[in-house]
Every structure is written in C-alpha cells, then in structure tokens.
Amino acid sequence: MPKDVTLLTGFLGSGKTTLLNAILSDRPQTRFALIENEFGEESIDGQLVMRPDVDVTELSNGCLCCSLNDDLLNVLEALDDRRDKFDELIIETTGIADPSGVAVPFLMLPIVKRSFTLKRVICLVDAEHVEDQLRDTEEAIQQISFSDVILLNKTDRVSPDYLAQLQDTLRSLNPFAQVLLGHKEAYPVDELMRIERDTAATDQPATLLPLPLSSTNAFQPLAKGIQNRSLVRPVHQHHHHTHSSIVSLSFRFEEPFNLTRLYNQLTTLLLYQGQGIYRIKGIIADVQRPNRMILQSVGSTMTLAEGANWLPDESRISRIVFIGKLLKPEGFETLLKDCLTKDSQ
Numbered sequence: 001m002p003k004d005v006t007l008l009t010g011f012l013g014s015g016k017t018t019l020l021n022a023i024l025s026d027r028p029q030t031r032f033a034l035i036e037n038e039f040g041e042e043s044i045d046g047q048l049v050m051r052p053d054v055d056v057t058e059l060s061n062g063c064l065c066c067s068l069n070d071d072l073l074n075v076l077e078a079l080d081d082r083r084d085k086f087d088e089l090i091i092e093t094t095g096i097a098d099p100s101g102v103a104v105p106f107l108m109l110p111i112v113k114r115s116f117t118l119k120r121v122i123c124l125v126d127a128e129h130v131e132d133q134l135r136d137t138e139e140a141i142q143q144i145s146f147s148d149v150i151l152l153n154k155t156d157r158v159s160p161d162y163l164a165q166l167q168d169t170l171r172s173l174n175p176f177a178q179v180l181l182g183h184k185e186a187y188p189v190d191e192l193m194r195i196e197r198d199t200a201a202t203d204q205p206a207t208l209l210p211l212p213l214s215s216t217n218a219f220q221p222l223a224k225g226i227q228n229r230s231l232v233r234p235v236h237q238h239h240h241h242t243h244s245s246i247v248s249l250s251f252r253f254e255e256p257f258n259l260t261r262l263y264n265q266l267t268t269l270l271l272y273q274g275q276g277i278y279r280i281k282g283i284i285a286d287v288q289r290p291n292r293m294i295l296q297s298v299g300s301t302m303t304l305a306e307g308a309n310w311l312p313d314e315s316r317i318s319r320i321v322f323i324g325k326l327l328k329p330e331g332f333e334t335l336l337k338d339c340l341t342k343d344s345q
C-alpha cells in the first residue's frame, strides 16, 4: 500500500511547525516520517519537532519546489527503502515554497505514486499577517490557491468580524478548499487529517503539469496540460522563480548571547526597520541559562520560548536565521555581534 502523505504549506511563520507538533502529539500511535525543508542554511525546525521517535529528514538551503526538487526524489527513494519503519509521511515546506512544485512528483510520477499517495495539502494562514503577505508577495497566493484545506490560524490574534472577512477572502482565492479555523491551543486535528484531496479534480492526466525544473533525474517533464479544472497553475507562470528577491541570512555563534539585549535590539530593528524582514528564528544560547531559548518573529511580533536543556558536553552554538526581501548581511552581523557576551564561560 502507498504511504499517505500530508503536505504542510503556508507563508513564513504561519504556524506549520506548531501544527505539525500538534498532529504528532495527537497521534502518538502513528509512526511518522517527516521531511523538514528550510529555506535558510541553518536547519532550525528539525530541532523543534517534539517527538524524538519521528524519522526526520532535514533539507536546508533551498526549497523543495525548485532548487531542491531533485533532492526530494532522492529522499523519497530513501524513505521507500525503509517503508516498513513508518506509517505516514508529513512534508513541511519552507514558508515561501510553491506547494504545486512539491506536489508534482506525487501526482505525476508513477514511480512515486506507487509508493506514496498525496492525501492532502494543508495551508496554514496567519490571520494576523495574511493581508500584508497577500499584498507584498506572490508566494502566499500560490500556497492558498493550491491547497485542499486552509487552516486559518492564530485566530486568537484577531477579532471575530475580521476573521469572517478573511474567510471570505480565502474562499475567493480558492473556492475548492475547505476553510477551517484554529489556533495553537486548539487545532481541529481530526478534521484536518480526515480531509482528502479531490483526486478527480486534480489527477486527471489532462490537468497535470510537467515537472517544474529540468532535472537530472530519470523523470523527464511530461507534456503541458490544460488547467481548466485544476488548481495546479501553469508552471511557467511561477516556476521561473528561485525566490529571487527573498533571501535568507544565517548566522552561527559559539559565544553565548545576552538574550535580553538581543531581544531588545531585534524588537527595535523590527519596529523601525522591519519592513521586508518576514521572519526571524533562532536557537539561542544565553549566558545565564542552562537551556536553549527559541527566538522567533513573524511580522513585527517577537516571541521567546524555552527550549530543551543543553547537554553537559554539547557545544552551545547559537543559530539565527533572517528571511526577507533584499536583506544585506552586514547590518545584521554587527547587531548580533553587539549582543554577544564575549567574556563569559
């Protein structure tokens, strides 16, 4: 039997990893395999997965929909080799991935279809920030329009009236998808995982697309199809992109941080010069704490959370990633270095 695959998409910081952890803890009996894709060089999300028994494959420094498309096929092949070790596969895409590019192998390549069935594409939508994202980027629209189910997330952050308006907007962007509501304390996991994609609408040969990239693997692009009934959009409209104006800057530091200073500096940065910084995420070693601190920003909202303790013989290396439009490393590096505690430890 092919393994069920759930594809998690949604713009940067919309809540994919948070939902993923909710699914994993809701289904303790299910053996999950997970592909974690990160746009930045540093792999952060893999470390935030709460269930240690999950078979995690991390792919960083690019998107599965384009630059890492070949790697996806290699990972699927490797997973197929150990298919008796897991029951279901979840793929968390990067926050700027075009899910149709990730889905294509599952929909088109017989060799992949034999082993895996794409059951659903879930798109997380950040109720607080989606309007800005739709205005400023094309990626958010691609993600919403390709999904089978849209989870309008972070409902705790906006008013009920605004939520109703957003639901209408989402339905107009993708009339085929079911729109569900949720937030991190109450996700409708059962409902989400019950929804299955309408294969009749998307898997007809005439509606399928060629592989997005000319790839070096054995699977060559098939003929271009028509898309009258499909939510899959024509490849040439958006697969030229390698997310050219969106860049990621990754930093690593061996010296510990003064977390309070770092938090304040980043908050100020977001407040005054934050336009174009879509996402910050970091695993931070603070000079005074025995545990990792998880630092995140989405839009101008900064949060800190406690992570796991550092092990006694573990190197306390901080990693921090910025993702945004046309970011230049110099200013970020200076800011970060200014928050290090050089004379400690």
Ligand SMILES: Nc1nc2c(ncn2[C@@H]2O[C@H](COP(=O)(O)OP(=O)(O)OP(=O)(O)O)[C@@H](O)[C@H]2O)c(=O)[nH]1
Residues within 6 Å of the ligand: 010, 011, 012, 013, 014, 015, 016, 017, 018, 019, 045, 094, 095, 124, 153, 154, 155, 156, 157, 182, 183, 184, 185, 279, 281, 296, 298, 303
């Ligand atoms: N208030 C609130 N915050 C949330 C909710 N869901 C997620 N968050 C927060 O939003 C931030 C981003 O969440 P993630 O789950 O890391 O988002 P993501 O989509 O995986 O992020 P990327 O992988 O960088 O694209 C974190 O600080 C979460 O705690 C929610 O329902 N309500």
